[in-house]
Amino acid sequence: MRTIKIVLILILIFFTSNLFYAQYDEYEVKAAMIGKFTLFVDWPEQFLEKSKEFNICIYGDKKLTKMFHRIYKAKKIKNLPVKITNISSSDQNIEKCQILYIKKHNKKKIDKTLKRLKSKPVLIISDYKSLVSKGAHIGFYLFENKIRFQINYKSLKDSKISVSYLLLRAGEVINQ
Amino acid sequence: MKRNLFIIILYLLIGIKIQAYDYQDQQKLLKMSLQDLMNIKVTTASKVEEKIREIPASIVLINREEIKKQGYKSLSDILQNIPGFYMINDYYWLGSENFGIRGFFSPGVFNDIVILVNGVNQVGDSYSDYSLAKINIPVEAIDRIEVVRGPISVLYGSGAFFGAVNIITNNTPISMASISFGNDKYKKLFLRVSKVSDDFKFTINTSLYGDNGIDKSFNCFTDNYQMLKWAGLSMESRTKGMLKNDRKYFNFSGEYKNLHFDFTYSDTRKGVFDGLPSYPPGTFFNNRSTTIFLKYRKEILKNLSITGKFTYLYNSFFWEYEILQKDSYATNYNNSLSDEIELNITYKPNDKLNMVSGFIRHNIFYLYKSYDYPIYPLEYTNTEDVFPDDIISDAFFSQANYNFSDKLKIVTGFRLEKLHKYKLIIHRAKETPVEKDITGEYSQENIKFIPRFALIYSPSDFHSLKFLYGKAIKNPSIMQNISQLFNQGTTLLPAYIETFELNYILSPSPSVFANISLYKNKLDDLIVARNIYNPKTRTWEIHSTNSGKMETKGIEVGLTILPIQELVLSTNLSYQKTKNLEKGFKDISPGYSPELLGYLKIHYSFKDYSIALVGRYVGEMKTLWDETIINKEQHLVRGRIGQPSKAYYEIDFNLRVENFFLKRVYLDFHIYNLLNNAIVYPATSGNSWAEKGTYGYGRLFILSMGKYF
Numbered sequence: 115m116r117t118i119k120i121v122l123i124l125i126l127i128f129f130t131s132n133l134f135y136a137q138y139d140e141y142e143v144k145a146a147m148i149g150k151f152t153l154f155v156d157w158p159e160q161f162l163e164k165s166k167e168f169n170i171c172i173y174g175d176k177k178l179t180k181m182f183h184r185i186y187k188a189k190k191i192k193n194l195p196v197k198i199t200n201i202s203s204s205d206q207n208i209e210k211c212q213i214l215y216i217k218k219h220n221k222k223k224i225d226k227t228l229k230r231l232k233s234k235p236v237l238i239i240s241d242y243k244s245l246v247s248k249g250a251h252i253g254f255y256l257f258e259n260k261i262r263f264q265i266n267y268k269s270l271k272d273s274k275i276s277v278s279y280l281l282l283r284a285g286e287v288i289n290q
Numbered sequence: 291m292k293r294n295l296f297i298i299i300l301y302l303l304i305g306i307k308i309q310a311y312d313y314q315d316q317q318k319l320l321k322m323s324l325q326d327l328m329n330i331k332v333t334t335a336s337k338v339e340e341k342i343r344e345i346p347a348s349i350v351l352i353n354r355e356e357i358k359k360q361g362y363k364s365l366s367d368i369l370q371n372i373p374g375f376y377m378i379n380d381y382y383w384l385g386s387e388n389f390g391i392r393g394f395f396s397p398g399v400f401n402d403i404v405i406l407v408n409g410v411n412q413v414g415d416s417y418s419d420y421s422l423a424k425i426n427i428p429v430e431a432i433d434r435i436e437v438v439r440g441p442i443s444v445l446y447g448s449g450a451f452f453g454a455v456n457i458i459t460n461n462t463p464i465s466m467a468s469i470s471f472g473n474d475k476y477k478k479l480f481l482r483v484s485k486v487s488d489d490f491k492f493t494i495n496t497s498l499y500g501d502n503g504i505d506k507s508f509n510c511f512t513d514n515y516q517m518l519k520w521a522g523l524s525m526e527s528r529t530k531g532m533l534k535n536d537r538k539y540f541n542f543s544g545e546y547k548n549l550h551f552d553f554t555y556s557d558t559r560k561g562v563f564d565g566l567p568s569y570p571p572g573t574f575f576n577n578r579s580t581t582i583f584l585k586y587r588k589e590i591l592k593n594l595s596i597t598g599k600f601t602y603l604y605n606s607f608f609w610e611y612e613i614l615q616k617d618s619y620a621t622n623y624n625n626s627l628s629d630e631i632e633l634n635i636t637y638k639p640n641d642k643l644n645m646v647s648g649f650i651r652h653n654i655f656y657l658y659k660s661y662d663y664p665i666y667p668l669e670y671t672n673t674e675d676v677f678p679d680d681i682i683s684d685a686f687f688s689q690a691n692y693n694f695s696d697k698l699k700i701v702t703g704f705r706l707e708k709l710h711k712y713k714l715i716i717h718r719a720k721e722t723p724v725e726k727d728i729t730g731e732y733s734q735e736n737i738k739f740i741p742r743f744a745l746i747y748s749p750s751d752f753h754s755l756k757f758l759y760g761k762a763i764k765n766p767s768i769m770q771n772i773s774q775l776f777n778q779g780t781t782l783l784p785a786y787i788e789t790f791e792l793n794y795i796l797s798p799s800p801s802v803f804a805n806i807s808l809y810k811n812k813l814d815d816l817i818v819a820r821n822i823y824n825p826k827t828r829t830w831e832i833h834s835t836n837s838g839k840m841e842t843k844g845i846e847v848g849l850t851i852l853p854i855q856e857l858v859l860s861t862n863l864s865y866q867k868t869k870n871l872e873k874g875f876k877d878i879s880p881g882y883s884p885e886l887l888g889y890l891k892i893h894y895s896f897k898d899y900s901i902a903l904v905g906r907y908v909g910e911m912k913t914l915w916d917e918t919i920i921n922k923e924q925h926l927v928r929g930r931i932g933q934p935s936k937a938y939y940e941i942d943f944n945l946r947v948e949n950f951f952l953k954r955v956y957l958d959f960h961i962y963n964l965l966n967n968a969i970v971y972p973a974t975s976g977n978s979w980a981e982k983g984t985y986g987y988g989r990l991f992i993l994s995m996g997k998y999f
Contacts, residue, residue, distance in 0.1 A: 140332040146319035147327050154324075185316050243463055243486055257461055259331045264462070279852045280803065284324060286433065286462050287355040 141178060141217075143261055144254055145185050148213060148239060151252065152191045154281035157212060158274050161235045168194040171201045171211035173227075178217055209234055216240040216250065233272050246288060251275070264288055318641075323748070331636075331644075350437040354462060359893050360902045361944025361960045362429055363470075363992060365422055369455070371889055372437050373846050373862040376908045378882060380984050381533060382976035383562045383575040383609065387422045391439075391452040392811065393842045393866040395882035397914065397974035398819070401764065404446045404454040408543055408552050410583045411446070414605055415626040415654045415681075418449055418767040424577050424605070426539050426556040430468060430480045430996075431495035433461040441762030441789050444687055444703040444742040447650070448765040451787050460484075460493040460543035460552075468996030472960075475502040476992055492544035503533025503561055504985055511567070511980035521613065521979075522569045532572030533561040552583040563977045569612040580604040593639060599632040613665065620663040624769075627656035647688040654681040657768065668724045674717040675772050683709045683765075689742070701744040708737045709765055714775050730775040738763055738784065756793040761786060766817055766834075773832055783836045788812045801852040811842040818872070820916055821975060839871040840880060860891040875915065881930070882972060884909035884937070898948040907939040913972045932973030932981040940986075941965055954998040962990040 148170065168191040172179040179200040186196040191212075201208055208214065208227070214236050216224065228249040231238060238250040246253035246264045251273065253264045265285045270277050319327065350372050362368050366387045370377050374392045388400045396402055399419035405412045412425050439453040446454050463486040470478040477500050484493040508518055509525040518524060538557040544550070556579050561572040582602040589595045604627050611620035634648035659675040689703030711733030718726045740761050748754035766774075766782035774782055791809040796802075816838025824831050844866030851859050864887040870880045888907035893900065913932040943961040950957040963969065969986030977984065 142316055142319055143327055143330050143332050146316075146322065147324065149320060150324040150327060185320065189320070247463075256332070257458075260328060261330070261332060262328065262461075276855055278801070279855070279858055280797070280801075281324075282355060283351065283353065284328065286353060288462070288464065 140256070140261065141181060142185070144241075145182055147254075147261060147263070148215060149186070149189075149191065151237070151239070151281065152213075154278040155237060156276045157192075157235050157237075162192060162194070162212070165194060165210070165212070167197040168192055169197050169199060169211045170213045170215065171199045171208065173201060173214060173216040173224075175217045176200055178215075182215075209236060211236050213237045213239060216242070216245065232269075233274075235273050235275055237273075237275055238269075252285070262286065326748075331638075350435075350439070352435045352437075354433050354464075357429060357432060358946065359895065359900050359944075360891060360904050361942065361946065361958065363960060363962075364429055365425070365427055365432075365457075367942075368429070368432075368435060369437075371891070371904060371906060372439075373848060373889060374439060374844075374864050374887065376884060376887055378911075378971045378974065379986060380971060380974040380977050380980075381561075381563045382974065383423075383560075383564060383607075386560070386562065390882055390884075392809070392844055392864070393868040393880075393883040393885075394452070394811070394813065394840065397882065398976060399767070401449055401767070402451045404442075404450040405457065406446075406454060407457045407541075407554070408460050408583070409456075409550075409585065409599075410552055410554070410581055410601055411630070412581075413449065413603075414579075415603065415628050416605070416607075416624050416657065416659070416767065417769050418765065420449075421577070423535075423537075423558045423560055423575075424556060424579055426537050426558055427457060427459065427541075428478070428480050428495065428497035428499065428539055430466070431459040431482060431497070431539075431541065432457055434458040440758055440791060441760040441787050442742065443707075443740045443762035444689060444705045444760070447685055447705070447707060448683075448763050448784065451762045451764050451785075459495055459541060460491075460545075463491070463493075465999040466996055467999075468994055470958075470992055470994040472501075472990055472992035474505070474987075474990060475500065476990065477501070478994075480996075490544070490546045492542065494543075495539070495541045497537070497539045499535070499537040499539075501535050502531060503529065503535060504987060505530040506985050508567060510985060511982055513982065514979065517979055518567065521567045523567055527570075531561070532568050532570065534572070534574075535560045548587045550583075550585040552581070554581045555579075563980070564609065564611065564613070565976065566613045566979055571612065573612050574610045576608040576610070578604075578606045593637060595636050597632075597634045597636075599630075599634075601630040601632075603628045603630070611663070620661075620665060622659075622661040624659045625656070626654060626658075628652065628654040642693045644691040645688070648686070650685045650687075652683045654768075657681065659769070659772070668719050668722045670719075671722060672720045674720065676715045676717065677712060677768075678715065679712045681710075681712045681768065683707065697747060697749050699746050701742070701746075703742045705740040706737050707740065707763070709734050714772055716772065716776055718776075728775055732771045732781065734765075734784070753794070753796045753798075756791075756795075758791045758793070759789070761788050763787075770817065770819075770834060774834055777831050777833060779834055782817055782834060783815050785816045785836065785838070786814045788814075803850040805846075805848045807844075807846040809842075809844050809846075811840075811844075813838070813840045813842075816840065816872075819975065821918065821978070837872050839873075840868055841871055842866050842868040842883075856895050858891070858893045860889075860893075862889040863887070878915045879912060881912045881914040882974075884911050886937075888939075898950075900944075900946045900948075902944040902946075903941060904944070905939060905941040908937065910937045911935045911972045914975055914978075916975070916978075931975060931978040932983060935970045935972040935983050938967055938969050940967060940969060950995075952997075956996050956998075958992075958994040958996070960992040960994070962987055962992070964989065 170182060172182060179198055182198040186198060189196045232249060239252045240250040241254050243253045243255050243264055246266045249269050251266055251270050255262055263285045265282060265287045267287050352368060366377060369375050369389055376390050378388050379386050391402055399417045400421055401419045405420040405425055412420055414424055436456040441451060442454055443450045463484045465483045468480045479498045482495050506529050508523055508527045515525055536559045541554045543552045558577045560575050562575045564573050584600045587597045607624040609622040630652045632648060632650045634646060636646045638644045657677045662672050663670040685705055685707040687705040691701050693699045711731055714730045716728040718728060740763060742760040745757045746754060763784040763786055765784045770782060789811050791807060793807045796804045815836040817834050817836055818838040819832050819834040821832060846864045848862040865885060868880050868883045870876060870878055886909040890905040893902045912934045913930045916931050917928050918926050941964045943964045945959045947957045966989040970983040972983055973980045
């Protein structure tokens with residue numbers, strides 16, 4: 115009986131965990147893609163020089179912030195250690211973010227935030243295509259269960275963030 | 291107590307294992323390239339998976355931005371600039387705007403590549419064709435095109451000889467309207483409305499288009515004065531107005547949660563030459579098609595999902611002939627109705643293995659053809675082709691994608707396909723003294739097995755090496771089988787292609803992208819149609835056999851660099867050599883197979899302005915070698931049906947200005963064939979009377995204005 119239990123435990127550990135193992139979660143992939151975007155994007159030199167850390171700010175979602183913490187723990191971007199912060203629209207430090215990722219939002223508050231960050235070198239990435247037309251730089255969307263993204267090229271240029279043509283080719287570019 | 295402890299330990303151990311897996315997999319994501327991340331199927335609360343695409347020999351992606359900046363004005367513009375593709379326009383009906391790919395060209399109809407629009411296969415049932423005149427998509431509607439090169443019959447069935455073109459028109463929430471004018475009475479109106487919310491989205495694309503066609507003297511096409519006179523023309527007669535194009539297009543595409551719906555209507559009327567030069571005002575080919583498509587996805591378990599698709603296709607052709615005399619009253623009708631059901635299952639048991647399997651049934655439940663040529667012998671009058679049975683083909687496919695490690699993955703798959711037998715009846719020359727009924731049956735005894743294999747090695751984000759092997763088949767079309775029955779020929783079999791390809795991609799920095807491909811294609815059982823003159827009946831008969839056999843070896847080299855952010859330079863060279871291995875023809879080089887193709891794109895953008903130059907070079911091409919042709923002395927001889935076409939190059943220019951006086955308004959100025967070079971396509975068997983070749987457009991100016999909403 116004891117032997118049977120041990121065998122059962124081992125079977126459950128090694129085989130059922132494969133069943134429980136989900137495919138990649140949408141937000142895990144997006145978190146990884148955000149890191150890849152930084153390979154194709156350059157911030158103004160003076161903006162990065164002043165920073166001691168590379169700040170990825172998550173707007174209004176604590177659970178997502180925790181996930182980003184796990185993924186980017188002890189990692190570097192642009193030779194700066196990555197720091198993940200959860201912020202709200204009224205946060206004074208929002209302009210120090212290199213990347214602002216917006217998952218959930220309150221419509222009025224986010225319009226204010228976009229206005230405040232207009233022409234600032236903060237790369238704004240959103241889960242809503244509608245925000246891209248309002249001034250966010252990159253917007254994720256799903257197509258046939260694969261993640262795609264739109265790029266607002268004009269907003270990027272206004273923010274003085276330069277973007278590689280290869281990223282523009284990979285995404286859907288809209289101009290305003 | 292001991293039992294509870296046992297259960298607690300069990301949960302803890304499983305929980306720890308899952309957590310450990312979660313963290314490892316998240317770290318794996320960070321090591322993947324952006325392209326790989328974009329290829330991952332993700333799970334969300336409400337969405338489900340669908341079938342996975344195979345990894346192609348090479349894939350060319352063109353998005354809306356590139357279409358805009360390069361100034362492409364039509365789908366044929368885009369395809370002509372894909373490495374390995376070259377256009378031959380012989381002004382035949384379904385075969386005009388036909389494409390050769392990697393040195394291989396099928397005259398008659400364009401059917402060497404599958405074209406899908408928003409996932410809907412655009413095949414024409416009667417001729418198994420993908421005529422651009424029928425597909426008819428305005429270029430302004432296109433959000434993205436993925437050109438997958440390589441035989442991929444595993445997923446797309448018969449016809450995917452050289453790959454597939456996936457055109458997406460419902461992906462970008464842009465609304466716009468535009469108007470275009472140009473010389474040769476070029477005009478186009480386009481309107482698009484697109485709305486997106488979290489659960490529901492739709493896109494409507496609609497367009498009206500017209501042009502007058504080329505205006506050339508018939509002596510550019512032929513020196514055969516006698517033939518022109520016989521056709522009611524003179525050497526000075528011109529093609530003006532005879533090759534007009536008028537097209538209408540409407541598409542609605544909507545998605546609500548897991549349900550997708552697509553409706554398309556397309557109407558084309560174009561001037562053609564059908565075997566002979568036309569008598570004014572010209573011979574016109576009319577095509578109307580309607581497609582309705584439904585797709586539904588459902589997640590059964592976390593790693594198992596199912597997708598069902600239903601397609602309804604209606605296609606109608608109608609020819610109005612003006613040949614040999616005015617009011618020749620010759621007509622030709624062709625109608626088909628079909629539906630297709632597809633069921634796919636996707637299963638991912640763990641993070642390394644991903645499988646998709648599917649079943650497809652294509653059913654042509656109505657097909658009818660009739661023609662009447664009073665100007666020809668009685669055998670060609672008042673004839674109907676009838677198909678009393680449904681024409682059904684069934685297919686099962688399965689594909690697996692396995693990741694050995696972060697750097698190494700394989701894709702392997704197969705397809706089983708069966709075309710069920712069907713009856714054919716020809717009611718020939720009804721109500722005439724030579725009336726006759728001819729009945730026959732077409733059947734393929736064996737189930738076709740089609741394999742595919744791909745190995746991809748990506749040591750880093752910067753380069754990857756792919757080895758690919760695949761086979762594809764191309765069944766004879768229904769109309770080819772009818773023609774065989776009419777001419778009492780043998781039963782035609784499917785043609786085969788087998789491809790080996792090695793592809794290397796290098797991107798050492800975001801500003802440099804290079805790729806090189808080496809490939810070998812073996813083609814067998816190709817259907818070769820030859821016009822044989824029957825001196826007894828004094829008519830030409832088409833004799834088709836599966837005698838064609840070819841082998842192609844080629845290399846493609848491409849480079850894209852961005853010396854500065856605003857400037858993009860892209861070039862591609864393709865060299866291929868094709869040998870004719872058909873018995874008795876080994877010393878005869880194949881026709882329509884240019885050895886060298888070149889492409890160059892330069893694009894510069896500054897603020898709201900962008901300028902582009904797009905150039906392409908197509909090497910010399912010979913025409914078809916035929917066993918029975920009539921030479922200038924009116925003798926029957928063996929030889930080429932026409933003169934070789936000279937190598938040519940074409941440069942197109944585009945200037946685009948965004949926010950032209952008003953926000954969101956653009957102005958676009960395009961010049962086709964900037965240097966006004968003569969573009970001559972080699973004569974094909976459809977219009978062999980044009981032995982000097984057929985002409986492409988000379989310099990053409992197009993001015994467009996549009997507004998985004």
